[in-house]
Amino acid sequence: MTSLATTGISLSYGDFQVLDGVTLSMSLDGLHGMIGPNGAGKSTFFAVLSGFLQPSAGQVTFDGQVLRGARPAARASMGLGRTFQIPREFAHLTVRQNLMVGPRDQPGESLLPLFFAPGRVRRAEAEIADRAQHLLDFLKLNAVADKPAGGLSGGQKKLLELGRALMSDPSFILLDEPYAGVNPVLIEEISQRIREINAERGIGFLIIEHNLMALNRLVGDLYVLDGGRLLAHGEPDQVLADPRVREAYMGAPAPSGAEAT
Amino acid sequence: MLTYLLSILVIMGIYMLLALALDLQYGFTGLINFGLAGFFGVGAYASALLTLKAGWTPLLSFPAAMLAAALLAWPLGRVALRLRDDYLAIVTLGFSEIVRLVLVQEQWLTNGVQGIPGVPRLGAGWGNARFSDMLLLVLLALSIAVAVAVLRRVTHSPYGRTIQAVRDDETAVYVLGKEPARFKTQVLMLGAALSGLAGAYFAHYMTYIVPDQFVPLITFYVWMAIIMGGVARLSGSVAGAVLLVLFLEGVRFTRGIIPGVSDADMGSVQLGVVGLVLILFMRWRPQGLFGGRGAR
Numbered sequence: 001m002t003s004l005a006t007t008g009i010s011l012s013y014g015d016f017q018v019l020d021g022v023t024l025s026m027s028l029d030g031l032h033g034m035i036g037p038n039g040a041g042k043s044t045f046f047a048v049l050s051g052f053l054q055p056s057a058g059q060v061t062f063d064g065q066v067l068r069g070a071r072p073a074a075r076a077s078m079g080l081g082r083t084f085q086i087p088r089e090f091a092h093l094t095v096r097q098n099l100m101v102g103p104r105d106q107p108g109e110s111l112l113p114l115f116f117a118p119g120r121v122r123r124a125e126a127e128i129a130d131r132a133q134h135l136l137d138f139l140k141l142n143a144v145a146d147k148p149a150g151g152l153s154g155g156q157k158k159l160l161e162l163g164r165a166l167m168s169d170p171s172f173i174l175l176d177e178p179y180a181g182v183n184p185v186l187i188e189e190i191s192q193r194i195r196e197i198n199a200e201r202g203i204g205f206l207i208i209e210h211n212l213m214a215l216n217r218l219v220g221d222l223y224v225l226d227g228g229r230l231l232a233h234g235e236p237d238q239v240l241a242d243p244r245v246r247e248a249y250m251g252a253p254a255p256s257g258a259e260a261t
Numbered sequence: 262m263l264t265y266l267l268s269i270l271v272i273m274g275i276y277m278l279l280a281l282a283l284d285l286q287y288g289f290t291g292l293i294n295f296g297l298a299g300f301f302g303v304g305a306y307a308s309a310l311l312t313l314k315a316g317w318t319p320l321l322s323f324p325a326a327m328l329a330a331a332l333l334a335w336p337l338g339r340v341a342l343r344l345r346d347d348y349l350a351i352v353t354l355g356f357s358e359i360v361r362l363v364l365v366q367e368q369w370l371t372n373g374v375q376g377i378p379g380v381p382r383l384g385a386g387w388g389n390a391r392f393s394d395m396l397l398l399v400l401l402a403l404s405i406a407v408a409v410a411v412l413r414r415v416t417h418s419p420y421g422r423t424i425q426a427v428r429d430d431e432t433a434v435y436v437l438g439k440e441p442a443r444f445k446t447q448v449l450m451l452g453a454a455l456s457g458l459a460g461a462y463f464a465h466y467m468t469y470i471v472p473d474q475f476v477p478l479i480t481f482y483v484w485m486a487i488i489m490g491g492v493a494r495l496s497g498s499v500a501g502a503v504l505l506v507l508f509l510e511g512v513r514f515t516r517g518i519i520p521g522v523s524d525a526d527m528g529s530v531q532l533g534v535v536g537l538v539l540i541l542f543m544r545w546r547p548q549g550l551f552g553g554r555g556a557r
Contacts, residue, residue, distance in 0.1 A: 072435040073438055073440045074438075076435065076436050076437055081437075084433070088430045090433065091429050091430075092425060092429055093426060097422055100422060107419075108418050108419030108420060110420070111451075114414055114415065114420060115411075115414065125419060161433075165437075168437045
């Protein structure tokens with residue numbers, strides 16, 4: 001069963017209930033969106049999915065396996081990748097090196113092969129360098145490939161994080177606000193890259209985003225979180241027309257027809 | 262004069278090993294180790310006791326000193342690496358003070374504050390003290406060369422890339438399916454082994470060790486060395502150790518030049534000069550002499 005599913009995920013900080021029984025299920029090969037007002041619990045939900053936070057109730061199922069404990073590295077090893085709302089680039093490494101950190105289980109990451117199996121390390125490294133070069137071309141980061149990642153613009157960092165996640169061979173990626181602080185031209189660029197990755201490599205995405213226009217054009221279905229609860233789910237146009245969603249998101253019901261953007 | 266020159270070179274070499282260890286830990290991996298002197302002391306006492314009380318040859322006691330220091334780093338790593346960087350600093354500082362206090366208290370083994378006299382010189386029996394010192398200097402230089410070669414391989418590799426990633430952003434390393442704790446524990450142990458080796462050389466050069474030689478001041482001297490040389494650069498560690506010893510020793514020659522300073526005050530002048538140099542570096546060259554891409 002290739003799905004990412006949660007049943008009754010709840011989590012609270014002290015008295016403050018951040019997530020309240022979130023139950024949903026999505027295909028691992030689709031493009032899914034998640035919206036909700038600030039403080040709705042979206043990023044917390046991502047932290048639960050990726051193993052950074054342990055929910056007080058409920059469970060996460062990924063690709064038929066129940067995920068237990070808060071062990072983010074183990075989740076990533078199963079193929080569940082993610083990016084962050086505020087980019088977490090390796091600032092002192094070059095863009096190319098950032099990408100090359102990505103692949104899991106590199107022989108050169110263990111001390112013994114470095115000294116006793118240098119040939120194996122070299123071959124793996126050559127292959128990783130090749131993949132990194134392909135991604136640099138694909139993400140149009142070639143011009144900055146050998147510059148420290150700390151100096152990139154916000155939009156370039158978002159692309160780099162996406163690329164780094166791809167290098168680790170995930171089957172599904174959680175994207176936290178990929179368009180935040182990104183100029184409109186680059187937004188279209190990022191969307192196009194996501195479509196291609198999805199179509200060519202079959203990698204699915206769940207995307208948190210406040211840019212409803214761009215998200216609407218990209219995803220097949222939309223989840224709405226509000227106050228830690230799942231408020232609505234369905235096709236984007238249908239969900240955005242829902243008066244409850246309008247009220248939660250925009251504070252007031254919108255005039256009819258406004259959603260046709 | 263030759264003896265004095267020899268002693269300066271040996272002390273430089275010992276600081277080089279310590280600076281290389283700290284640079285691997287802090288410069289490349291971001292681990293704030295304030296307990297270097299503890300690992301240094303464990304290495305010194307381990308080799309001294311093994312040669313003196315158990316009759317081991319230095320050929321075995323030196324690796325044993327490295328192993329002892331590395332093994333002590335393991336539990337420390339397991340406990341401390343769950344903590345944030347600044348807490349690791351406190352834990353390691355506490356660790357080195359515990360080591361020193363154990364050396365003071367466990368008199369049956371360490372002879373307490375009186376210390377251990379008569380640690381055998383290297384190659385004793387083959388020649389006089391001068392010969393032993395020369396032999397030690399040559400072996401020390403070889404050890405530094407090997408250490409630099411090994412660390413070069415480690416840092417210029419996928420391993421080195423990943424530890425620098427851990428330094429820059431640990432959380433992002435998790436989501437690539439890697440456990441930062443594994444890398445941090447290994448780096449802590451590797452650095453401890455190098456510090457232990459430095460301790461063994463120190464013990465067999467001084468031939469007389471006391472717990473007071475392993476105070477936190479030594480740790481901070483090493484920090485100064487890598488700050489002056491430039492972090493995340495192996496050449497910076499080596500150059501930083503040279504600079505440090507030149508400043509520490511250079512102050513001796515100001516005796517009699519600075520008016521109103523007695524011989525007893527010279528220790529304070531030394532500290533003052535070292536502090537001043539550090540401030541000047543921070544002001545004019547914060548990235549250090551060889552400040553590299555990892556400079557922060």
